[in-house]
Amino acid sequence: MKRIAIIGAGISGLFVANLFQKNKNYQISIYEKKDSIDLNKGYGIQLSSNCIKLLNKLSFNTLDKDEVFNPTVINFFQTNKEIKICDLDITKFNDEDCKYSSLKRSTLSKFLVEKLDSHVIKFNHEITEINNTDHKISLNFKQGDVVNCDYLIIADGVFSKCKSLLSSNTIKPKFNNSIAIRGLIDSEHLPKAKRDNVSISMGSNFHYVVYPVDNKGQKTNFIGILKEKLTQDQLSNYKFFDQGSYLNSIKEKLKNKISINILENLQDLKIFPVFVSEEFYKSEKNIFxxxxxxxAYPPSFAQGASQSIESAFELYKDIIDEKNNFYNNRIIKSKRVNLRSKLNQFAFHISNPLLVYIRNFVLKILVKNKKFLDSYLGKVYKN
Ligand SMILES: Cc1cc2nc3c(=O)[nH]c(=O)nc-3n(C[C@H](O)[C@H](O)[C@H](O)COP(=O)(O)OP(=O)(O)OC[C@H]3O[C@@H](n4cnc5c(N)ncnc54)[C@H](O)[C@@H]3O)c2cc1C
Known part of the structure; x- marks a missing residue:
């Protein structure tokens, strides 16, 4: 039996653990630095059909129907005028049992955690050292434990400590010159046209997205991405983003970008800087x-979690079939998603009025163009 150590109990770590748990040839443990997984937060996440198809392998389709919302269109608005530009039918990429979904992030985490045997996740385990000799990996944790394994799966997020350890600190994520503003809003405070689907509102150096987080029709997730210059000192001081004065200054900036009714009714607001990856790191043979x-992609294509799940499935197949080809396919797909995420962010944030006019005109055509949609979205949503 092969021992697999997974670092990080985020979506990718939890999903890959679930896949290996079903296979008796492997023994898995997840090492998580926190003391628990927050299963209470109401913030949302969008998952496209490529990811739902894979989640269904764990019977995601049996989850309480009230917990998962299935949008049918993505509406595009212009933020300053609240004018609807056009909409995109996303049901084209759905199958009967496999539909574009939005839900609470905690609903997904809870679903993945509850399927794991209780001993799989080892909390309070922060990795400090990785040694890999003769294909035997040894891991040291801050709390003093030493663990040996045959495979190491690194799933410790955008600021990956493991990647820093293995690359001697040479690979670091880059600040994306933007901040994310995340919150919830009761749907009664949104215009009717923005309540029942995914709505993207585009403005100058800013866009925001709202979508329901369940099927009960009350709470809606709000996520805004604002272009913002930050100093190195601000970026390295995480408390800076929790300060009321910073939050108020951002709210002030948003006053001419979002309707006041939405801005004043946002709840549980949290601001954080967005970091993205610049290069791919190919680790050694038995480390992934x-x-x-x-x-990590810019968040303007809402694909991070979906790609986490997709890559976890590809890795699982690669290891059990002993193919040793994981990175080749993954890099091709990641480049595709990254390009689209960057393009989206550029198009959503255009400021120049003439360019805005052209963007809106082109968008109206593209959302109805089957050939374009099959290529731009189909190549990502259909795996
Ligand atoms: C603003 C924003 C909106 C987004 N919206 C969407 C969306 O709608 N749809 C979508 O698909 N994606 C979205 N994403 C992306 C998505 O959230 C991420 O891609 C996804 O959560 C990544 O999961 P992960 O498991 O790789 O990492 P994480 O969720 O970051 O999990 C990493 C885990 O590792 C643990 N850890 C960290 N360091 C250590 C250590 N040294 N030792 C042990 N454990 C450690 C952490 O505590 C954590 O539990 C969004 C991202 C942003 C920034």
Whole structure:
């Protein structure tokens, strides 16, 4: 029996652990630095059909129907005028049992955690050292434990400590010159046209997305991405983003970008800087990176979690079939997703009025163009 150590109990770590748990040839443990997984937060996540198809391998389709919302279109608005530009039918990429979904992030985590045997996740385990000799890996944790394993799966997020240890600190994520503003809003405070689907509102150096987080129709997730210059000192001081004065200054900036009714009714607001990956890190033969630790995309295509799940499935197949080809396919797909995420962010944030006019005109055509959609979205949503 092969021993697999997974570092990080985020979406990618939890999903890959679930896949290996079903296979009796492997013994898995997840090492998580925190003391628990927060299963209470109401923030949302969008998952596209490529990811739902894989989650269904763990019977995601049996989850309580009230917990998962299935949007049918993505609406595009212009933020300053609240004018609807056009909409995109996303049901084209759905199958009967496998539909574009939005839900609470905690619903997904809870689903993945509850399927694991209780001893699999070892909390309070922060990795400090990795030694890999003769294909035997030895891991040291801050709390003093030493663990030996045959495979190491690195799933410790965008600031991956494991990647820093293995690359001697040479690979670091880059600040994306933007901050994310995340919150919840009761749907009654949104215009009717923004309540029942995914709505993207585009503005100058800013866009925000709202979507329901369940099927009960009350709570809606709000996520805004604002272009922002930050100093190195601000970026290295995480408390800076929790300060009320910073939050108020951002709210002030948003006053001419979001309707006041939405801005004043946002709840549980949290601001954080967005970091993205610049390069791919190919680790040694029996060590693999997954999810954001492998590559973190700009959040404008809502693909991070979906790609985490997709890459976890590819890695699982690669290891059990002894193919040793994981990175080749993954890099091709990641480049595709990264390019689209960057393009989206560019298009969503255009400021120049003439360019805005052209963007809106082109968008109206593209959302109805089957050939374009099959290529731009189909190549990502259909795996
Ligand atoms: C603003 C924003 C909005 C987004 N919206 C969407 C969306 O709608 N849809 C979508 O698909 N994706 C979205 N994403 C992306 C998505 O959230 C991430 O890609 C995904 O959560 C990555 O999961 P992960 O498991 O790789 O990493 P994480 O979720 O970051 O998990 C890493 C885990 O590792 C643990 N850890 C860290 N360091 C150590 C250590 N040294 N030792 C042990 N454990 C450690 C952490 O505590 C954590 O539990 C969004 C991202 C952002 C920034």
């Amino acid at each position: 990176c997954l999810g954001d630790a492998f590559f």
